[in-house]
Amino acid sequence: MKQPIAKVRGMHDYVGTEFAQMQTVINIAAHQAHLYGYQGITTPILEKAELFARTAGEASDVVMKEMYRFTDQGGEDLALRPEGTASVVRAVMSEGLTQTLPQKFFYSGAMFRRERPQKGRLRQFHQCAVEYIGTQSPFADAEVIICGYRILQQLNISATLEINTLGRYQSRDSWRDALRDYYNAHRDKLSQASIDRIARNPLRILDSKDAGDQAINNNAPLFEEFITDEEQNFYNQVKAYLDEAGLEYVENPKLVRGLDYYNDTAFEFISDQIGAQGTVLAGGRYDGLSEMIGGPKHLPSVGWASGVERLMLLADFGKLNMQRNILGLIPAGDDNISHAATNAEKLRISGIAVTLIPNGSMKQKFNRANQLGLKYVLICGDDEIKQNGMKLKNMQTGDEQLLTLDALIKKFAQSDMGQSVNV
Numbered sequence: 001m002k003q004p005i006a007k008v009r010g011m012h013d014y015v016g017t018e019f020a021q022m023q024t025v026i027n028i029a030a031h032q033a034h035l036y037g038y039q040g041i042t043t044p045i046l047e048k049a050e051l052f053a054r055t056a057g058e059a060s061d062v063v064m065k066e067m068y069r070f071t072d073q074g075g076e077d078l079a080l081r082p083e084g085t086a087s088v089v090r091a092v093m094s095e096g097l098t099q100t101l102p103q104k105f106f107y108s109g110a111m112f113r114r115e116r117p118q119k120g121r122l123r124q125f126h127q128c129a130v131e132y133i134g135t136q137s138p139f140a141d142a143e144v145i146i147c148g149y150r151i152l153q154q155l156n157i158s159a160t161l162e163i164n165t166l167g168r169y170q171s172r173d174s175w176r177d178a179l180r181d182y183y184n185a186h187r188d189k190l191s192q193a194s195i196d197r198i199a200r201n202p203l204r205i206l207d208s209k210d211a212g213d214q215a216i217n218n219n220a221p222l223f224e225e226f227i228t229d230e231e232q233n234f235y236n237q238v239k240a241y242l243d244e245a246g247l248e249y250v251e252n253p254k255l256v257r258g259l260d261y262y263n264d265t266a267f268e269f270i271s272d273q274i275g276a277q278g279t280v281l282a283g284g285r286y287d288g289l290s291e292m293i294g295g296p297k298h299l300p301s302v303g304w305a306s307g308v309e310r311l312m313l314l315a316d317f318g319k320l321n322m323q324r325n326i327l328g329l330i331p332a333g334d335d336n337i338s339h340a341a342t343n344a345e346k347l348r349i350s351g352i353a354v355t356l357i358p359n360g361s362m363k364q365k366f367n368r369a370n371q372l373g374l375k376y377v378l379i380c381g382d383d384e385i386k387q388n389g390m391k392l393k394n395m396q397t398g399d400e401q402l403l404t405l406d407a408l409i410k411k412f413a414q415s416d417m418g419q420s421v422n423v
């Protein structure tokens with residue numbers, strides 16, 4: 001006997017209900033994004049590794065440790081995408097869209113990061129995301145945040161919105177230098193992971209979950225010491241738009257993002273319901289990303305990405321009416337299979353979901369219907385065929401009723417097969 005091949009660590013199969021939940025989350029997000037005028041985009045899962053190495057910063061965690069990077073048979077240095085923003089900006093250039101800015105995109109799909117798997121943290125996970133590309137206006141920052149908020153609201157997820165400003169390049173560089181000096185002075189009290197970050201990415205230490213690091217962070221220099229009037233002004237406008245929309249938020253001066261390309265606005269929606277991996281939707285402004293990949297020097301843009309698996313942990317699916325029920329169709333007797341199949345096909349053409357249960361004894365077929373959780377079963381036997389119809393059985397009450405095909409279509413075409421129809 002050969003060993004069965006296991007699935008790859010940190011990667012998931014989504015079967016049945018989980019698949020439906022994932023689809024529901026993505027559909028709701030896509031629909032909300034559509035209401036805000038975002039167009040769909042799909043980019044390849046494989047990109048040149050350099051796309052992410054240049055944009056995330058060679059020093060960031062994603063590129064240093066987490067990227068699935070390999071050389072293919074033709075010697076190309078490729079990576080499974082760890083995130084989508086760099087790909088979308090690349091696509092804007094590849095597809096010649098820089099002449100028709102701004103562009104608003106929604107996408108969803110698999111992302112890959114070789115992290116330590118735990119609740120809410122996978123190696124292949126899924127994101128849905130929006131990118132508002134080619135706009136300088138603080139209104140865009142507010143709009144993407146509000147759109148994200150609406151999606152969470154539609155999923156019945158309550159999460160705290162935290163916002164911060166990271167400023168632009170010069171003031172941020174000064175802040176980074178000040179942080180580096182400060183952390184160097186407190187080196188002996190920091191965790192090893194944070195010590196490793198002092199030289200290459202000191203901002204990220206602010207985000208540390210380590211208690212010792214957090215004590216040091218309490219007195220770390222904050223960006224407000226370095227912020228320029230222009231940056232403050234921009235931040236104030238973003239907040240004013242959020243206020244106008246009635247969104248509540250908490251300003252968190254220690255909020256930084258994992259990727260290096262962010263400037264000005266940074267934000268996260270955080271839930272306290274799913275443990276340590278509580279960030280469900282996060283993003284910010286990335287005006288300089290385009291230049292990093294050889295695009296226009298200044299392509300002001302803002303967006304967010306949300307972890308679909310984390311949304312699935314939090315969403316209240318009971319309220320989301322995602323169950324689309326299906327009808328079972330049982331041929332009574334082997335001779336009637338083709339007749340039953342023809343009827344099933346007619347129902348499907350009318351938009352009614354039907355699964356045929358063709359094999360076994362009647363008892364086995366009904367057992368199968370119960371196993372599938374079907375609320376209704378149609379029975380197609382000699383008598384029913386003679387009367388030009390099928391018997392509809394309510395599996396919960398046991399009630400039966402003979403109906404013609406037309407009557408069945410009328411009954412079920414506008415329903416979701418079971419939630420609003422009584423026999």
Ligand code: ATP
Nearest residue numbers: 115120121122125258279280281282305306307310
């Ligand atoms: P975290 O701090 O949780 O690692 P991040 O800053 O790396 O998040 P982003 O790159 O901004 O996250 O990705 C956006 C969202 O994608 C996160 O807020 C989270 O919901 C989700 N996400 C990120 N990494 C993972 C993962 N390994 N597994 C599942 N979801 C993830």
Ligand code: MG
Nearest residue numbers: 061113115258
């Ligand atoms: Mg991360």
